[in-house]
Amino acid sequence: MAETDVIYGINGPVVTVRNTRSFSMMEMVYVGKARLVGEIIGINDEYTTVQVYEETTGLMPGDPVVGSGAPMNVLLGPGILDNIFDGIERPLKAIEEESGSFISRGSAVSPLDLNRHWNVKIKVKVGDELKGGMIYATCPETAIIEHRFLVPPMLSGVVTSVQPSGKYRLRDTIVTIKDKKGTEHELTLCQEWPIRQARPSAQRLPATVPLITGQRVMDTMFPIAKGGTAAIPGGFGTGKTMNQHQLAKWCDADIIVYVGCGERGNEMSQVLEEFSELVDPKSGRPMTDRTVLIANTSNMPVAAREASIYTGLTLAEYYRDMGYHVAIMADSTSRWAEALREISGRLEEMPAEEGFPAYLPSRLSEFYERAGRVEALCGGEGSVTIIGAVSPQGSDFSEPVTQNTKRFTRCFWALDKSLAYARHYPAINWMDSYCEYFTDLDPWYREHVGEDFIKYRNKITTLLHEENQLMEIVKLIGADVLPDDQKLVIETAKAIRVGFLQQNAFHKDDTFVPLEKQKLMMKAILHLYNRSRSIIAKAIPISRIDELGLFERLAKMKYDIPNDKPEMFDDLIREIDEKLATIALN
Amino acid sequence: MILDYVGVKEINGSLIVLDGVKGASFEEMVDIRLENGSSRHGRIVQIDGERVVVQVFEGTKSISLDNTRTRLKCRPMELALSPEIMGRVFSGAGVPIDGFGEVYPEKRANINGTPMNPVSRIYPRNYINTGISTIDTLTTLIRGQKLPIFSGSGMKHNELAVQIVRQAKISDSDDNKFGIVFAAMGVKNDVADYFRRSFDESGVLSRVVMFLNLANDPIIERTLTPRCALTAAEYLAFECNMHVLVIMTDMTSYAEALREFSSSKGEIPGRKGYPGYLYSDLASLYERAGMVKGSSGSVTQIPILTMPNDDITHPVPDLTGYITEGQIVLDRALEGSGIYPPVSVLPSLSRLMKDGIGEGYTRSDHQALANQLFAAYARVQDARSLASVIGEEELSPVDKKYMQFGKLFEQYFVNQGYTENRTIEQSLDLGWKLLSTLPRTELDRVDDELLDEFYISDTDSISFDVFASDKSEENDTDD
16 A cells, blocks of 8 residues: 555545545544544445544544554453443543543554453463364453453464463463464464454354343243343333343343443443442352443444444453353444434435434344354353343334334333333333243243243233233223222232332342242232132122232232242241131131 | 635535635634625534535625635634633623623633543432422432423423522532533523523522523524533533533524534434434533543533423434433423422433432432332322213222322422422421321332331321411512
């Protein structure tokens, strides 16, 4: 590349270069004197179009545009966990040290700390044959996560030299291998991978293991599988972010990738603060030890927002390939779609629905299809579960992002404004939500929690549906005219809603509830329902049952019975029987 | 080398196109001098080689293809800043219009600002006591928060904003460190005057920086007004360590100005003709609220927006709600029944409230009380809609209780005088009194310990007279 390429035109984050043949699609470039990071997004005879990931104020025609020769990459290696990056993997903590509280442009900080020493344990010896994705060394990345160094997927060969186990820095060569053509490759502690390309795996496994979240309405009513996809759509104030936080804190994935994509800065600082204070229940270590945060807040450049989702996914896939279960929370995919729309508008592309580009559905499906439970190339089992929040414009679920997301996710946790207004959290509407994983997951539930669990769940679902139909009548003529057995359905459904579906994220016991307790809670509610029904059948009025205060008792059992004392449910059921017996006798 | 470019190639709305320009940089400022000696300001918004699109702040009236000389100023739009800006009045583009001359700058800052590093933010936890029951108890305002008021034309949002400013100021112990930045975008002259007068009356005028773009001022200037205001606010907060409250009214006019500008630029429109980047643009304003490490100041925003046709799903309130940390929604029906402030409790929300209330901040029962009030008031709505079908007489006894609770809640809790400043204890106790009019078994959001402490089982002892008498005095003085 003899002559330098220079800027021709500038329009917001889109920069054009004229009459050049030196770039390839999706290549990463450096724009201007400040070396702003950009990516090639369009090439034709005359113009090459660059989207720039930073503020373009002050750029001039004639400023240089320099190619990097490679597509938009992320650096993969130890040091990713317990870190916080922007949308293009720039370390925000290091940038803060360099440029203070406000992000200046063109900072060229390495994503991962190059000078830190890692305690590496070599797992291969000279003469070993290595294939792509195999583990050649390990090191403890944080106190609970072991980092496994993987041969880059496209590489294979015979080990020709090995350094002894010991302390190494990120760019130090620890193993060399010779491929079939006789070329030597040096393996260091890091590798690069293009963000828009899925990392390969040996084979996909069926989605038969649930991701346990400890959130009753999710685990029981609408469970998600490890390696599954879920969407949380909801208008503002319905608790999308709160749900994402709860999932990140409590779900049983090994590693959490949290992508704050075009959301609030204060929210990210809350995540940072909360996660570092929060102790992981399994290991007793801070949550941050197994968390990566990608923070591209809404006021950070829009092009980097578009990239942030892919950056997060690539990091997630990297850990999946080591044999970990990874859950990625994307908050919110609507902001990402809007970034697509914004850039598409700058490119003067023909808009489809509501100004979104016509390729919105294909981009969304590409994104969600990168989820999955797989057998990794190293032989272990790993998974990437994607949970994407959707912020529908005007809380209208018929808008394009929600509609297209619905097509590509198998779990749909619809958040409801009226539930949120009544402060019923999580505000997941049990009528609008759905889950396609039941048949895949039922065998697991049967084996690990028992056949009852599925039976109870089905009964509870039926009761809620019955209540929904009865409420139509109640709205017209009031509850008093209903016969007693229908009143009982309404009372029971209320107990289910208040006592079971509602969950208090700020209560120490209620914030995470094990499956066993979820089952017993359902059991208690259904026990009262069944016993009451037989009493009503004896023509004893339901008001007599109401007077016993049992339904109120059930509404508070989530607080009254600690998670580690399931035997207290026996007492509760005995209490129900005794109290009901008093009126049945008279 | 400073070059003048003679004439323009094209004029379109508030945009002019120059050709053959060399060395222009993106978002650079330009001076445009007309033949009659007057001068205007503009900013470069698009560059294609030597073709440059400039937005003219004062509008393109009387510009012709060849009566202008344009000069590039080699710097982006900057605002002159010094602590002396307190008490001054500026135009929407940051030019002093109070007749006291230019500000002697201690520094100049790009009005676009730079994004705050999420790592450097301090999570806001300090609550601001506004003395208004609905806000303090149910949608608590936190220092460093952005909490917009969603209103409609003709409602009392301005009065509410002034009341917040006045009462929040009083509760602040560190009085010297308090400042207000007021940005008026496309508001009526009377409204701007009302704010000025109210600031004067409450004795804070010397701590207010005003940026005024009135309804008849150029729309391009309007798109700069909030940026100038926030640049001033950031300077005062993060370099002068002050607690700054920014009031921006009316964001709907701002968004409309942006739409007008976008469509004259020929951009592809999104929803209701607003540009596709409206979200990012609004975010670049709202996200400038907050606190950072290394400074004791804060920027708290109260943007006011009027919802066209009272429609909360209109793009402007909708996108705003997705960016801000909650919202205070005003309701026309409440306003109609004479309740001030007409805060519609159910859709109102403060996202930062949960960490800024309770033990050590307000009172340990605050969160539970707020949850229960929300839940009970939501139940009131159900009872009301049922009553509208079958008549109030036919309601069940519990629903009747709720109907009564709803009435009392609106009359005594939501409703309060324009100068009535309630302490947080008063507001919370009032909340418990109201809840005590409901049967204890109905209060399922509160655990028994709190109920034992706060629930008043002796219903006869509940009276709301204290507040009622305050109110009558209030009205006397107000009239």
